[in-house]
Structures are given as C-alpha cells and as structure tokens.
Amino acid sequence: MFVKTIPNILTIGNLFVGIIAMIFAMQGNERFITYAAIMIIIGMLLDGLDGRVARLLKAQSDFGKELDSLSDIVTFGVAPALIMYNVFLEDAGWIGIFITALFPICGALRLARFNTQTKKSCGYFIGLPITAAGGILATLALYNDTFPHLTLALGMVGLSLLMISNVKYPNFKRVTFPRSVIIPGLMMVVVAVF
Structure with missing residues (x-):
C-alpha cells in the first residue's frame, strides 16, 4: 500500500519546495531570490x-491529479510571481501588483481548463503548461540583471497569456529514458543545482 503513495509524496515534495520558494522570495535579497529560483527548479524535477x-x-488517482494541480499553482504560479515581484515589480506600483497577480491567475485558468478537458490529446498540450512558464520565470530571476525590467515585465505578461492561449505545445510526458540514464542524470542535476 505504501508504494501507491510514493507519487503523492513526490507531489507533496513539489508543494513543499514551492512554499519554501515563497518564503525565500519574501526575504527580498539576491541570495534568497537565487535559493527561491532553485526551489522552483527542484519542484520541476519532482x-x-x-x-x-x-x-x-x-x-x-483523482486525488493525485487534484493534489498535483494544487501543488503546481503554488510552485509554478504563485512562487515565481512573488520572486519576480521582489526582483523588480515591487517598484512598479499597481502595475507591478497587477502583473504579479496575473501570472498565477492565468496559471490557475490553464490548470482548470486542462483538468476539465473531456478529450485529452496525447501528443500536445493546449496553452503553455504552468510548469514551463514557472520554470522560465525562475530562470529569468536568476539572470534578472541581464534584462531590462520592461523586458521582464512584458515577458511575464506574455507567459501569462500563453498559458491561457490555444497554442499547442508538445507533450513530453510519454518520453522514456533507459534506466541506466535516469539515476546518473538525476545525480548530475542535483550536483548542478547545488
């Protein structure tokens, strides 16, 4: 029976790192922003x-599916938005608040649409998956000094709109890797992150 709970434990791990990312983001300094972005990347792996x-x-299970969506909105919706708010949007006043709220709202709409689709497509997703959008924001947070703030703000709005768009994105969920590659690959990712 315990074996059947392993996927939910991984999902809870995703939620946990999302919450930690939000706590780190609220610290507001560059070191903790970096830690917050790394937490989101770890969430992507989970x-x-x-x-x-x-x-x-x-x-x-239906329970696992719902838990996954709730975890995703925290880790890939709210947490990256808070990171970007603390990186540069805080100085933008109400526009910054609007852009910060827009991202997780569009992410929630994207997840709701995905979860209620009666006809599932195996080869593609409709709308940019929230995991990808959140991962892009986390990466941008790591390199925020490279881009003008206006570019980051427009990029964040663009990602928000892509999540609720009808654009088709490839689905890599069914891609498999040889077992001999999985453990070394995960170890390389962990070493690279830390």
Missing part, C-alpha cells in the same frame, strides 16, 4: 517524476 512514477506503479 513534478516531472510524480506522474511518471504514478504510471509506473499504476497508482494514478
């Missing part, structure tokens, strides 16, 4: 694993 592990263990 989010990529939970569904694969659920399919592998035949442990898919």
Whole structure:
C-alpha cells in the first residue's frame, strides 16, 4: 500500500519546495531570490517524476491529479510571481501588483481548463503548461540583471497569456529514458543545482 503513495509524496515534495520558494522570495535579497529560483527548479524535477512514477506503479488517482494541480499553482504560479515581484515589480506600483497577480491567475485558468478537458490529446498540450512558464520565470530571476525590467515585465505578461492561449505545445510526458540514464542524470542535476 505504501508504494501507491510514493507519487503523492513526490507531489507533496513539489508543494513543499514551492512554499519554501515563497518564503525565500519574501526575504527580498539576491541570495534568497537565487535559493527561491532553485526551489522552483527542484519542484520541476519532482513534478516531472510524480506522474511518471504514478504510471509506473499504476497508482494514478483523482486525488493525485487534484493534489498535483494544487501543488503546481503554488510552485509554478504563485512562487515565481512573488520572486519576480521582489526582483523588480515591487517598484512598479499597481502595475507591478497587477502583473504579479496575473501570472498565477492565468496559471490557475490553464490548470482548470486542462483538468476539465473531456478529450485529452496525447501528443500536445493546449496553452503553455504552468510548469514551463514557472520554470522560465525562475530562470529569468536568476539572470534578472541581464534584462531590462520592461523586458521582464512584458515577458511575464506574455507567459501569462500563453498559458491561457490555444497554442499547442508538445507533450513530453510519454518520453522514456533507459534506466541506466535516469539515476546518473538525476545525480548530475542535483550536483548542478547545488
């Protein structure tokens, strides 16, 4: 029975790092912003694993699906928006607040649309997945000194709109890797992050 809970444990890990990312983002200094962005990247790894592990263990459930969506809105919607708010949007007044709120709102709309689609497409997603959008924002936060603030703000609005768009994006969920690559690959990612 415990084996069937492993995917949900991974999903809760995703939620946990999302909450930690928000706490780090609220510290407001560059070092903690970096830590917050790294937490989101770790969340991406956990989010990529939970569904694969659920399919592998035949442990898919409606509960797991809902938990995954709730975790995703925190880790890839709210947390990256808070990071960007603390990086540069705080100085933009009400416009900054609007852009900060827009991102997780569009992410929630994207997830709601995905979860209620009756006809699932195996080969693509409609609208930019929130995981990708949040990962892009986390990466931009790491390199925020490279871009003008206006570019970052427009990019954030663009990502928000892409999440609720009808643009088709490839679905890589069914891509498999040889077992001999998975453990060394994960170890390389962990070493690279830290």
